[in-house]
Amino acid sequence: MALHGTHPENRLGGYHDGQRRSAAGSGQIAFHGDVYGMNECSRSPIRRRDAASAGAKRRTNQIRSSARPTIPKGALTPTREQSKNSLSNDNSMIFTRRRFLARGAMAASAAALPCLIPASALGRGGTVAPSERIVMGGIGLGGRGSYDLSVMLSQPDVQWVAVCDVRKGTREAAKNAVDRKYSNKNCAAYVDLRQLLAERTDVDAVLIATGDRWHALASVLAMRAGKDVFCEKPACLTMAQGQMVVETARRYARVYQTGAQRLSEPHHVFAIEMARSGRLGPIHTAYADCRWRDGMRHDWLPAEPEPPKDELDWDAFLGPSPWRPYNGGYLNAGWYHFYDFATDVAMWGAHTVAQALAGLDMDNVSFIEFEYAGPDKTMVTRLSNGVKLVLFRVSGSVWEPCQFWHGACGERFDGPEGWAAAADGYSRTDVSSPALLLEYKTVLADYRARTQRPLDHVRDFLDCIRSRRLTVASPEVMYRSMNICLAADICEHLKRNLKFDLRQAEFVGDPEANRMRSRAMRAPYTA
Secondary structure (H helix, E strand, C coil), X not given: CCCCCCCXXXXXXCCCCXXXXXXXXXXXXXXXXXXXXXXXXXXXXXXXXXXXXXXXXXXXXXXXXXXXXXXCCCCCCCCHHHHHCCCCCCCXXXXXXXXXXXXXXXXXXXXXXXXXXXXXXXXXXXXXXXXXXXXXXXXXXXXXXXXXXXXXXXXXXXXXXXXXXXXXXXXHHHHHHHHHHXXXXXXXEECCHHHHHHHCCCCCEEEECCCHHHHHHHHHHHHHCXXXXXECCCCCCCHHHHHHHHHHHHHCCCCEXXXXXXXXXXXXXXXXXXXXXXXXXXXXXXXXXXXXXXCXXXXXXXXXXXXXXXXXXXXXXXXXXXXXXXXXHHCCCHHHHECCCCCCCHHHHHHHHHHHXXXXXXXXXXXXXXXXXXXXXXXXXXXXXCCEEXXXXXXXXXXXXXXXXXXXXXXXXXXXXXEEEECCCCCCCEECCHHHHHHHHHHHHHHHHHHCCCCCHHHHXXXXXXXXXXXXXXXXXXXXXXXXHHHHHHHHHHCCCEEEECCCCEECCCHHHHHCCCCCCCCCCCC
């Protein structure tokens, strides 16, 4: 951003090339294009040495007089009205001495006034200069999106300029939050994310916190429009959508972070690092909390009258999902329960499977086997390197403590030297022996030194926008963890064991399962 000062133009009868002046009387000035002449009434007497020289002088003066334009009588004398308005913005070519001096005084006063620029515009006082701020927009800002918006608004190097939501109330609430932050009314509000992406070429990055059905498509459209993306999880409904996100980020060289924020929280990072660094010995079992069940219903709710489009754009709400009639029960996270809009294992597995994989050596893992145990049963999977990945789920409350952790969205690593676990609500990681916690600060310091990452998920995203390196929850991290979650969903649907090739992203020898790796996207909401 460049700062442009205002410089008033003070002509003051000033000259330019080709302009000359003629004066008469008491210092009056008039402009006559390229021709000029001094008043013939010279105060110095002309000395005529002889008649011949005097005649030559007269002939010369006659030639000059004939070349000079005729000035009407009184043209150089200002009228009473002109004198009264001598300091107006009149652009006539006639000036009095008083008018000339008055304008000169005004110009001198204007030049003497200080140009006041806020310190924030210069990046002083702990602020970030406007030219160094990351310009952001938000798409889908209800529920989790409103929380993300509040976190990102608190970042000193972020400037929020646009919001988008298909629901008027949510859209206006988001705009008001941004306007309150900056004490103005400048935040633009959009109904259609495609319009925001097309019009706002000033936007560097977008937050995408729509319903799950929109995550992958919105991310792809945003990256094609040249925006970096922070997308909430689950990042995709299908394996095909996940692959589309990976390929788009790679093709357009965009920074992408999926919202698996526990990968950046200290107690989770400590558990992951204890497993990854070998402090627990070779890990033989990892656990991921997948107790949240959803996305299994295939029925329709009864049709209800649609709200006005300005209140809710129902077609855009559905997006790429199959059409169905409006019912208010789909709003306010009611869509979670329906297959067309959501996933099942991936609802929490998008977090916890990514957390579990982060502590394992996955470089040489080629496939994973899923063992179907029945509905609401824990699913045991086996990686090709012999490690068990347990997708823990039981009936009942998802918030209750269990034998592996207390809290929600937990992960645990078991090795011959002990175990470490973390979940929401922890101040420190759970460990098998208090001695393992003696290195808590050291392990976290080593992680930060090795990765050069903050223990802050949003901050990691913003830092990567500047450095252009991969985020902690990069497209590849998202894709691998989501493929395992979605393969588990397909195992639940088919109610039988499956084997999945992680490198080829396909089920081994199972055409029926492979057909479930994608879903049709409803036009015009396609990529």
